[in-house]
Amino acid sequence: MKGALIGCGFFAQNQLHAWRDIDGVEIVALCDQDAGRLAQSAADFDISRTYQNAAYMFAAGGFDFVDIATTVGSHLPLVRMAAEAGMHIICQKPFAENLEDARVMVAAAEDAGKVLMVHENFRWQSPIQAALEVVKSGGIGDPFFGRFSFRSGYDVFSGQPYLAEGTRFIIEDLGIHTLDIARAFFGDASQITATTKRVNPAIKGEDVATMLLAHEGGATSVVDCSYATRRTPETFPQTLLEIDGTEATLRLDAGYQLTVTGKAPLTKDVSPPLLPWAEKPWHNIQESVQTIQQHFVDCIAQGHPPQTSGADNLKTLALVEAAYLSAAEQRAVRLSEL
Ligand code: NAD
Ligand code: 89V
Missing domain, CATH: 3.30.360.10 (Dihydrodipicolinate Reductase; domain 2)
Structure with a gap:
């Protein structure tokens, strides 16, 4: 399985380490609005495809799932985008700022027929x-x-x-x-x-x-x-x-x-x-x-x-x-x- 990760901040480093050790999975693309964090994670984990805009990453495709490791304010637009792109999705906790947004995200993944898991670890x-x-x-x-x-x-x-x-x-x-x-x-x-x-x-x-x-x-x-x-x-x-x-x-x-x-x-x-x-x-x-x-x-x-x-x-x-x-x-x- 090929994956992409959005949000190369504090906690995502753990997620990237874990992905590297899971058999049969490769993270092929990274996204972060912050150019410095993006470049650092790309170098640390030897990932060549990098994006500062998630829409461009989804448009380019070439992966099966996305791991959303951003803070809560961006979860709704990113999960929607991922579902529309036909991706399986993991999204960090807190899943949403309110229940209404969370229900919208669950429905979006259901409509796309894709797995949506919250990183409630x-x-x-x-x-x-x-x-x-x-x-x-x-x-x-x-x-x-x-x-x-x-x-x-x-x-x-x-x-x-x-x-x-x-x-x-x-x-x-x-x-x-x-x-x-x-x-x-x-x-x-x-x-x-x-x-x-x-x-x-x-x-x-x-x-x-x-x-x-x-x-x-x-x-x-x-x-x-x-x-x-x-x-x-x-x-x-x-x-x-x-x-x-x-x-x-x-x-x-x-x-x-x-x-x-x-x-x-x-x-x-x-x-x-x-x-x-x-x-x-x-x-x-x-x-x-x-x-x-x-x-x-x-x-x-x-x-x-x-x-x-x-x-x-x-x-x-x-x-x-x-x-x-x-x-x-x-x-x-x-x-x-x-
Ligand atoms: P962080 O601020 O260090 O990192 C978030 C990164 O996402 C930043 O680099 C930011 O530039 C990027 N970002 C934000 N919006 C973006 C967008 N739309 N497109 C691309 N990049 C975007 O935050 P963090 O401490 O790594 O926390 C991230 C999430 O992980 C939070 O929701 C937090 O609650 C969760 N978390 C979970 C655990 C756990 O055990 N499950 C532990 C710590 C943090
Ligand atoms: O696990 C977490 O979600 C972290 C912490 C342990 C610091 O509360 O944010």
Whole structure:
């Protein structure tokens, strides 16, 4: 399969490394409005076709899929363009600025008969996959409570300065991953209640969010995120889990330690591997980039929809919107309202 990538910024470097290591895939074209970033990535990954305008790249063609690694504001026009050009599409999270745009993008890919996957990679982290395997195979009985927690004081703003500038921050950027993990364990939610707070005075959006979800299957979860939490050792970018089931409790603690207490007890180090191009502490995320991109390729080859397809991601995005609405109006929001 031949691919093209749009957006040669901070995170796309991980995507380009991962593509290079996936058998049967070659990135043949790159696009970025910024000439310097474009030239640097082209040189680093030895890619000769470069474009500053995505329309010209699609017009020239010669590839089967496009990987959109730009920030959210450009996703709608680029996904539309890609669908019209008959491409399979991966689009970075947050998929869209609002649900309406997301629905338009899902419909565009459906009309084109092409696969659309959102790069929602946190559920693909190997420690999360190890915990999912225990829960989904019945290892804790019927799960009835979960806590999905991401609390850190890591400086994300130096690598991603735009995160300090938006009126929305932690739910839209990070909580979106944590909410998606909650969905991966417990399925869709029918109701959410959220509070938000900004602690860091140097940013515009909220850097703390606490969310309570009622899942359709009957489980309750707490999804809590913070970039205003000092920890020793710093746990960025680990998502910690506590899941109670009718027969056992599972915990994924700091340092990637998985414990099951109760039926079939288990203590296991589920640390992610350090890929040759990866670097700590990002290795947990970097490995999941390779896994999700492999999943995309496998889905196309086997004709299956990706787990985090555009259509699936509408539900994660709806939780993000509902959380902001809940925090603004100080009330529980039913997902059916959106
Ligand atoms: P960035 O600003 O460093 O890079 C984005 C690049 O896209 C820039 O070089 C910009 O010039 C280019 N660009 C923007 N619009 C364009 C257009 N229309 N045509 C061509 N080029 C265009 O941003 P980043 O930090 O790399 O983040 C990109 C996306 O990745 C964001 O949506 C972010 O939320 C997401 N992200 C995901 C993860 C993850 O784990 N899934 C981690 C970090 C960032
Ligand atoms: O994963 C992400 O989407 C990143 C970060 C971990 C920094 O929040 O933006």
